[in-house]
Amino acid sequence: MAVATRPLDTPEAGKPRARGRLQLLLILFVVLGPMILATSMYKLQFWVPEGRSYHGAMIGNGQGRADIGIDAQESRWQLLVSAPQACAQDCQQLVYLARQIQIGLGRDASRASHALAAAQPLTADYLALLGREYPQLQRYPLDAARYRAKVAEPGPQLWIVDPHGNLVLRYDAKVNGKQVLDDLRHLLKLSNIG
Template structure:
C-alpha cells in the first residue's frame, strides 16, 4: 500500500512571504507587458518627440496600395508623380539620387526610382537616361494613387525592402533630413 503524503507543515508567515514573492515575480514579468499594451491601446503616456523628419506611414501600405507597380529588394527612394513630372518632381528625382550618393558605403543598400502616371517629356527622358542610369522607372495608376494618398502633387517616399511605405516627404523636403532618416533606418535594419 502506498504511503499517504502529509501536507507540509509550513508556518503561516513563510507561506505569506512565499505568496508575496510569487506576486512580485509575476508583477515584474507581466507588469511591463500590460503597461505597454495599455499605452498602445489607450494612447496615453506616449512621448511627443520623434527622431524622423518625414510623415510616418503607419498604415501598412505598400507600393501596390497606392498604384505603383514595381519591386526592389533594397531600401528605395521613390518619387511619385501623379501628374506630369514638372520642375518640382524633377527636383525630387535629383534629390533622391543625391541622397543615395550621400549614403556613401551604404549606397548599395538603397536605390532610387520614379513612378509617373504620364509619359515623360522626351528631353527629360533623354536626360534621365544619360545622367541617371540607375534610376528605375515604374508605372503609376493615378486613380489608385489619389485614393491612397491624401497629399497632392509629387512625393518622395522611403520604401523598405518588402515594399512597405515608411516615410513620406513633400516637394519642400530637406535633403539632409531625408538622408539622416534613411541612414537611421539602414542602421536599425538587418534587411536590404
C-alpha cells in the first residue's frame, strides 16, 4: 500500500509555520505592548490624568519630620500641626481639628495620633487648656530655621505623616476637616503599616 506524500515546498507546508509566527508576535504584543505604552506615557507625559483623589498638597520628595525641623518618633500615622511662630488662633484651630479628625476615624482612631510642633513657647493659658482638653496631644519643639528653609508657606500647617516619619500631605490653616478625614481614611485603607 502506497502512501501519498506531499513535497515540503508546497504552499500548504508553510501555512502552519506562518501561523505560528503570527501567534508568537501577537503574544509578544499582548505582553510587551502595555509595558511599552506605560513607559512611554510616563517618560513623555501623555494621556496622564489631570484629576486626583486627595485634597492637600502631596509631599512626594521623601521629606520626613526631621527635614522640616521636628525631631520626633511615632510608630502610627500622625496629624501634625506645625507652628513656625506663636501658636495663635489659626494654630489652635488646627490643633482642635487634628483631634476631631482622629476621633472621626472611629475604629481606626488607634492607628493615628495628633501632635503640635511649635517654634515658640506656648502661653500658660493654652498649656493649661491642652493639659485639660487634649491629654493625648504630643508636643515637640520646632527648629524654626530648618522649617523656614524647607517650607515656603507662612503660618501654621497641618501635615499627615506616615508611621515611618515621611511627610505625605500638607494643608494650610483654611483646610476643610472633612477633606483631611477623607484623605486620612483613604491612606489608612491602603496602608498595611501603622
